[in-house]
Amino acid sequence: MANIPQPTTTTLPHPTTQAGTTGPLVIITILFFMWGLLTALNDVLIPHLKELYTLSYVQAMMVQFCFFGAYFIVSLPAGALIKRIGYQNGAVAGLVVAAIGCGLFYPAANSGYALFLFGFFVLAAGITILQVAANPFVTVLGDARNASSRLTLTQAFNSLGTTVAPALGGILILSGSVMGVEELAKLPAVEQAAYRAAQAASVQGPYLVLAGALLVLAVLFALVRLPKIVHADDPVQNAGEEAKGSVLAHRHLLLGTIGIFVYVGAEVSIGSFLINFFAEPTIAGLSHADAAHYVSFYWGGAMIGRFIGFAAMRYVSPGKALAFNSAASIALILFAVFGQGQAAMWAIIAVGLFNSIMFPTIFSMALFKLGKFTGQASGILCMAIVGGAIVPFVQGFFADGISVQTSFLVPAACYAFILYFGLKYANLYGKGAQL
Structure with a gap:
């Protein structure tokens, strides 16, 4: 998926001889992988929820509407938040919010489609904050001359996440047999409700694991030592x-x-x-x-x-x-x-x-x-x-x-x-x- 490039209005003091940048860079690369995986999992959940709740295609696309709508709504507040608390704390906040979004999928399995949609919005809000906060660190962790190659590497891992997600989701979420609309309609109302509950529950385990992984990353990101990022007050690009x-x-x-x-x-x-x-x-x-x-x-x-x-x-x-x-x-x-x-x-x-x-x-x-x-x-x-x-x-x-x-x-x-x-x-x- 598309990564949000960091606006060029940020001055990044560069540690030319900084040692020990490998560990932080590994953690940040994992972040890129995780938000790619979380975004591409939508492609698996859309047909699953469509069958589960007997939705039209327009209704099923509410998943993407809520998810990508968060980018539009949250981008500017995310920038204000990060300006206030700093980039590192902003990344931690984004991870925690994304973890909460994943956690909402557990009660959503017992509540209905509306709570799933709210969970998608919260998850995407966390990813938006995370993207705005995490991208600059890639450029400061190492030699400035190699910043582009590091960013290419991390973006490749983002793509790896989007590549792995559909296959992984197919195994964990779509592996069970799914009844067609006509086949499901033949069942008594009680059995239909039980079937829908069982199908919805297949989402709970994978997203609880993802929520736990995001919280672990939040702790790691809070503990790791990262260079400070300072905003320039009046940047001017392309001198002349x-x-x-x-x-x-x-x-x-x-x-x-x-x-x-x-x-x-x-x-x-x-x-x-x-x-x-x-x-x-x-x-x-x-x-x-x-x-x-x-x-x-x-x-x-x-x-x-x-x-x-x-x-x-x-x-x-x-x-x-x-x-x-x-x-x-x-x-x-x-x-x-x-x-x-x-x-x-x-x-x-x-x-x-x-x-x-x-x-x-x-x-x-x-x-x-x-x-x-x-x-x-x-x-x-x-x-x-x-x-x-x-x-x-x-x-x-x-x-x-x-x-x-x-x-x-x-x-x-x-x-x-x-x-x-x-x-x-x-x-x-x-x-x-x-x-």
Whole structure:
């Protein structure tokens, strides 16, 4: 999943000869892994809760609405909290809040769908605080010249978490047999209630373990010695460049904000519908448990693509790379929508590979030459992650009204805008680039 880059308005005093940075870096890397795992587990829980509570696709997408809606609501308060209590204490607070969110899944199994949704919101609120707090430490734990490689490493472990989560969730949550709606309707009311309670309970154990793991990480993070991070009062980026009078006056920022919105929306929406798509008789006819294993390939492709993109983008401009990847994603989705069988299944999985570079590329292009507005613009871009709450809703509407397969045209439309953005600013970093 997408990591929130830390706004560049932070001054990081760097310990050039600091010893013992390996331990803290390991702990922070585990944090990246954990929030990737927790985010991608949604893709397993959505079809599980849909069957459990007999939901429509739009109702099932309330999971992503509550989860990614937290990014929009909590991002600014999280920044204020961290400014008040510090980055290290902020990371601890984020871990504790996320643990509380996981713990809410236990009573939710006995209470109903609404408490599950509240648990998702609390969990995502904790992850939002954690992301805002934890990212800067990666840059200060070691030689400043190697900061980019360390950040790439930690983000790769975030992708590893999103790759492992669907397979792990399939084993722990979806392994039992699930009755169809018609089959369940034949049971007496008492047996239906007992069945739903048993299915809901399958979520309790895994999320209690995750809550415990988050609390252990909170204790470790509170005890570890980390360098202090100090805010600059009036940072100015790109010395010698005169930023325009208002942050909203920069067209490439506005278009980049839309780009982040539609990208996160498309990435999350595809992942949310994969299990149901693979279950379609004309695609693969897989059970939910078996389909969950293939979702891991979708997220794993993003992890592999990051390393490929890191090497390729040394020679290709970001805008052109973005345009190529978005065009490839559109072609693959159209093949999946109008195709059938294993070919259509693997086509939609392959979109994950081309998602890899999109978030950081759009983000960095949107911030180009913003000078003193860079920090403010970063906050705007981070709030655009709410696309992960909105776009799945739109796709759910089409899945209910037409079909799951046809509904993938919604993320295809999202990638069409990203293609436009990439082509428009293909030479953004070149001489004479127009903003």
